[in-house]
Amino acid sequence: MPTTLSLELQERVIDELAYSFPALKACSQVCRAWLPRCRSHLFRGLVIRPSVYNQGYSNPFLTEYQQIFPCISSCIAYHVRALKLFYEIQPRRIASSSDIPSPLDNALIPTSSTTTIPFPFKRVQSLHICWNAVNWGGITSLEKILQQIDFLRHLVIEGRWRFRVKEDILCCIAVNAPHLKTLSLLRLQWFPSSLGSPIVSRIVSSWKKAFVEKGRVPGLKLERFCITESATKGSGVDLMKNVVLPSPCLDFEHLRYLAISANGLLEAFDARFEIFSKQITHLAIVKLDTHMLGLSLEQFGDME
Incomplete structure (x- = not known):
């Protein structure tokens, strides 16, 4: 038989x-x-893009997804392996003065924490989050989502984030997605944009201290890492230099694939990458944003 x-x-x-x-x-x-x-x-790959309009209330993300997630069939959610979540605020066209929402109407819109929103996609292996607005919920919402995923392998975070002392995005990922192998940070922007380097340094220092105090939390052993447009316009703050490289939450010793800007690559080699660059087999320069790039293939071991 x-x-x-x-x-x-x-x-x-x-x-x-x-x-x-x-x-x-x-x-x-x-x-x-x-x-x-x-x-x-x-439904192995699913994209959710709710129509979010700027009506004046604080957390439209919570309201929209509180309505969407419970409506998704458990049978469909069971088969979803790749999920892309969008969050963007669109201006609403008002036909007449009677269509203008009153402050009372906005106050009656239900808001909730993501702790009360059951995330049905437990078996997702690839998650792409794209937020084009600041007030979507931040690290708290991301943490609650990651905690409900059994075995996340690939994570892409794109858009606008509000960086705060108590909201370390890399620590959140390391603690709640320990099996992650691929991390992509695409077009992340600092908010508020007026943050200067001294303030950022103090924030990052507090993040380091908080991560160490967590005890036996290992850094993410990433195999693939991508970061694009690391510097926010008008602020002079470099995400790669000031946040990623100093962070103890990321372990690059097993890194095989790296996609980064030319300037970010130079910063990386000066800081940490020169020690273990021979592990990298695939290198992609996503932006030529520097006048000098003096690297040789001998620095990259097995890379062809």
């Missing part, structure tokens, strides 16, 4: 082959496991 594949192995094969029907048909047992739930499995 033919050997029966375990359910876990069937799931793994389906995840790896995704939409390759010829490859799936090569194993009849996996094919039979695929067919009954193929409609749900089409």
